[in-house]
Amino acid sequence: MLVGHACFLAQKNTAATHKIKNDLMDAIHFLHQLPERCPFLNAEFIPLNKYHKMFVEKWYLILYQIKDQTVYVDYIVDCR
DSSP states (O other), rough: HHHHHHHHTTTTTTHHHHHHHHHHHHHHHHHTOOOOOOOOOOOOSSTTTEEEEEETTTTEEEEEEETTTTTEEEEEOOOO
């Protein structure tokens, strides 16, 4: 998903592509230190307490879960 977002943004603004890629990667790497810092996503049709949500920049949402002290990033959503 990260590659897809980067390719889409690269068509509009290459400098912004590098920035958002780095911002997303930094946020994901930071989860290694404090994975529980973000709240759970509570939404209809989503199992309770399964996915944590983390917002990056203005409109990116990272959904991840923690299993046995391992963080799995499942979705990167462009919320524009």
